[in-house]
Amino acid sequence: MPGVVHVDDGATCKARRIGFKHDPPSIVIEMYNPTLGKLQIRPIVLASLQPDSPVDRVERCIRKHFPGHCKGVASEQLTSNIRRLQMSMAGRRPDAGIKLQPLKPSAKEKDDSISPLPRIIPSSINNPSPMIAADDTEGDSRPPLSWIHPQENGKQGDAAAHDFSHVDLNKVSAEELERAKGKMEESFLRNQVKPGDDGFVYDRRVDFDSRGEPPHDSGWDSE
Structure with a gap:
């Protein structure tokens, strides 16, 4: 399919989450690289995707060109993100970015349990797009x-x-x-307590309570 741009081989990586972004139109897969021990963002650019492109044909083309990236990605999640991207291109959804969704195990991989997704640290992402908003709120009850x-x-x-x-x-x-x-x-x-305020103390020093514990030897200044 024209417009599919090849990215690094993901055969040795494991897909964790999937989403999409608009500029350029892309399906974005977050993968864990066991060799490097970190998460990486893998964009699959669909430069010639149109709002009326057959979704099933686009999915087959993606899986053909990127089998390693799509391994473990359920068909319903891949097609859902393709449709959402097409709807956005047609102006039916005002999405400005993406949210990566945790992957559902496919029928072939239901026995292969996926460990909980670790928090994404900026330094651990391989060239992330600034449009990508990682959704890592599962299990976090803190409100916006x-x-x-x-x-x-x-x-x-x-x-x-x-x-x-x-x-x-x-x-x-x-x-x-x-x-x-x-x-x-x-x-x-x-x-803030400033000079002239009640309770202001110049060069205040505080001894912290060690709760009766002996000081620990740091090791580096023993000499």
Whole structure:
């Protein structure tokens, strides 16, 4: 099929999640490379894909050209992402990026259990696209920042009115992250003790309680 661009062979890797992105139109597969011990993003570019291209034909072509990448990817998930990409191209979905979906084991691999997906660390992704938004929220009950409301009993202007302890700032939008940073900066400046304030101590030193435990030998300064 014209427009299918070859990427690195994924025969030795194991697919973990699948998604799509728009520029260029691509099916994106997240794979774990056991040789390197890290996750890698594998885009399969479909440059000539059209909104009315036969989905089953596109799927067969992808599997033919990238058997290693598609191993373990259920047919329903691959075709679903192709359809979603086509719908987006036709203007029926305003998606700006993608969310990678955990793969469902195919009928042939149901006995081959997939270990829980580890958190994606930026340094462990091989040339990721900035359009890719990894969805790693499974099992994480912390709500988005926009769901956090001021506490009813919080004092006006008090940093306690915004509880960020239950928010994973790695998973919020850029706007929400800036808002959180602004609130934390306000809290820092509000609680900062400056020269001339009551309780200000110049060159304050604190001995930490070791709870009666003897000091540990670090080993590097024993001489």
